[in-house]
Amino acid sequence: MPSREILEYHGLYTPLGRIKYTLIQLWRFSLSRLAFFIPFKGWRATLYRWSGIHIGKRVYIGHDMLFDRAFPEQITIGDDTAIGDRCTITAHGCIPTQTPLKEIYPLEVKPVNIGNRVWIMPNVTIIYGVTIGDEAVVATGAVVTRDVPPRTLVAGIPAKVIKQL
8 A cells, every 4th residue: 555645645545545546556557567568669658658657759668667656747758758778767755664764754756857859778767856958868877866958968876967969
């Protein structure tokens, strides 16, 4: 069962709301697993759209992606963008267990915006609150924790600007 904070954020902290949210999560999980097995790139993008992610036209999404299932509506991907295999894009951060750290790090939800004609190479992690500008390139294995200016190449952990394009 999802945490109380997520249910409250969605306005579903009622018995019926819990059932509704559980069904939504099952739907999103099923779509992501189905997308894993689909060999056709256009179909993968469609399945992720159905889960709530805002995806532009002619977008390539690689295999084995991990998109935020609790807040997919917070993720926007622009037209003609390519996202490589095994990337992770999250729109929230929270500690799912009841620990003292939960007071220090409460649920935080922020949109992720990926511009038009962006190339995200495989195995990239993009955290909540990040905007990637148009025509930017994110190198393999990068962890994007800050905004990426348009027409730049970023790489590393955390990702840093390597050069202007």
